[in-house]
Amino acid sequence: MNFAVRINPASLDRQALYQAIADQVGTPAFVYDLDKISQHYRDYANALGDGNLLCYAVKANSNLSVLRHLVALGAGFDIVSGGELLRVVRAGGNPAKVVFSGVGKSDAEIRLALDMGIKCFNVESESELRRISRQAVDLGKVAPISIRVNPDVDAQTHPYIATGMKDNKFGIAMDQALACYTLATELSNLRIVGVDCHIGSQLTQLAPFADAFERVLALVDQLAEQGIHLNHVDMGGGLGIAYGNENLPDKASYLALFRETLAARGLQLIIEPGRSLVGDAGVLITEVLCIKDTAEKRFVVLDTAMNDNLRPALYGAKHRISVLQSGCTEPARACELVGPVCESADVIARDQKLALDEGDLLLVHDVGAYGFAMSSNYNARPRAAEVVIAGEAYTVARERESFNDMLKGETLYWNQ
Ligand SMILES: Cc1ncc(COP(=O)(O)O)c(C=O)c1O
Numbered sequence: 001m002n003f004a005v006r007i008n009p010a011s012l013d014r015q016a017l018y019q020a021i022a023d024q025v026g027t028p029a030f031v032y033d034l035d036k037i038s039q040h041y042r043d044y045a046n047a048l049g050d051g052n053l054l055c056y057a058v059k060a061n062s063n064l065s066v067l068r069h070l071v072a073l074g075a076g077f078d079i080v081s082g083g084e085l086l087r088v089v090r091a092g093g094n095p096a097k098v099v100f101s102g103v104g105k106s107d108a109e110i111r112l113a114l115d116m117g118i119k120c121f122n123v124e125s126e127s128e129l130r131r132i133s134r135q136a137v138d139l140g141k142v143a144p145i146s147i148r149v150n151p152d153v154d155a156q157t158h159p160y161i162a163t164g165m166k167d168n169k170f171g172i173a174m175d176q177a178l179a180c181y182t183l184a185t186e187l188s189n190l191r192i193v194g195v196d197c198h199i200g201s202q203l204t205q206l207a208p209f210a211d212a213f214e215r216v217l218a219l220v221d222q223l224a225e226q227g228i229h230l231n232h233v234d235m236g237g238g239l240g241i242a243y244g245n246e247n248l249p250d251k252a253s254y255l256a257l258f259r260e261t262l263a264a265r266g267l268q269l270i271i272e273p274g275r276s277l278v279g280d281a282g283v284l285i286t287e288v289l290c291i292k293d294t295a296e297k298r299f300v301v302l303d304t305a306m307n308d309n310l311r312p313a314l315y316g317a318k319h320r321i322s323v324l325q326s327g328c329t330e331p332a333r334a335c336e337l338v339g340p341v342c343e344s345a346d347v348i349a350r351d352q353k354l355a356l357d358e359g360d361l362l363l364v365h366d367v368g369a370y371g372f373a374m375s376s377n378y379n380a381r382p383r384a385a386e387v388v389i390a391g392e393a394y395t396v397a398r399e400r401e402s403f404n405d406m407l408k409g410e411t412l413y414w415n416q
Pocket residue numbers: 057060078101102163198200201202236237238239272273274275276369
């Protein structure tokens with residue numbers, strides 16, 4: 001066996017494990033390293049200190065075994081749907097450590113969350129505030145609420161994943177926030193517990209977080225002058241990871257932006273990281289199906305596609321590629337890695353220089369966040385298997401979908 005690219009000589013054991021997974025589980029397969037997730041969690045937990053709360057953003061990766069692992073580490077959860085709440089509970093999570101984000105919560109989702117007793121609703125409009133109040137009255141419960149503000153700062157990230165500028169759909173404009181809190185004091189069965197903001201994802205600098213925090217703090221003080229006292233400030237998620245050569249701030253410097261200031265005011269700090277906990281803990285193992293040379297370039301067609309990892313097609317994201325196993329004896333050649341889906345955007349990685357043959361195995365790196373979570377059955381392709389590894393052992397956490405799984409709920413209607 002020829003390891004054409006070694007990610008890191010110290011991780012050769014991991015390579016053997018990936019090889020065993022490819023042989024025994026097949027490809028494409030997502031593999032999540034639980035030890036890496038633990039490390040990231042501990043870095044956050046140590047820097048957060050006692051009394052503060054990490055609510056993992058379930059949307060990044062909602063695999064039950066990943067959630068279970070985070071439950072065991074002590075995490076709370078940030079959810080955006082009733083489905084995510086049910087996943088958290090199925091994994092053993094405590095609803096009292098769950099915050100519920102998102103611009104559109106249905107009555108059924110609000111009632112589920114009220115019944116389960118979540119920590120708070122992050123409310124994104126007056127309309128939603130009234131809806132939550134109505135449901136709480138109907139159920140005879142009190143809904144803990146926090147207003148998500150839109151601080152209008154440029155997160156300096158991809159425009160599709162910036163959420164804190166005034167033309168984004170998220171949050172309530174700063175100049176409307178006070179009126180919204182006042183409304184919350186007037187509506188029935190609501191209890192104001194905090195303020196929330198989330199300015200975007202894959203942030204590589206601290207300045208936008210600091211700007212947002214300054215604006216949120218000004219609001220906290222303004223509210224206090226009006227007699228509205230909060231228990232917590234939720235600064236959302238968004239800290240990025242290095243997909244390439246980016247220099248990322250460490251977790252301690254990030255949390256140092258908020259921690260002491262909030263502690264001095266007696267406020268709990270909540271954060272909602274997703275990508276920075278699970279992103280670099282995931283790889284996607286894929287096999288080379290075909291090699292196709294055209295006058296313009298060499299296409300290497302893989303058995304993974306945009307239905308497994310949408311990020312390159314949707315955001316032009318670049319994921320590192322390495323060779324897990326190759327039988328190719330020829331020199332490396334320029335090539336483009338593509339998937340079998342019938343879309344020209346179905347490119348896994350451009351501008352690669354690799355020595356590859358049919359049957360070789362590749363790793364697509366840093367797919368632990370927003371990889372499987374955004375996968376689909378496009379082109380009637382089954383979703384890939386998900387595998388977790390801990391130490392030197394692996395477990396299939398979610399089986400590869402079967403044809404019957406894909407047909408579930410469909411009827412064969414025939415109108416002759
Ligand atoms: C409200 C909210 N919280 C947390 C997150 C997690 O973000 P990230 O994965 O960038 O940490 C997101 C996604 O951007 C979000 O929308």
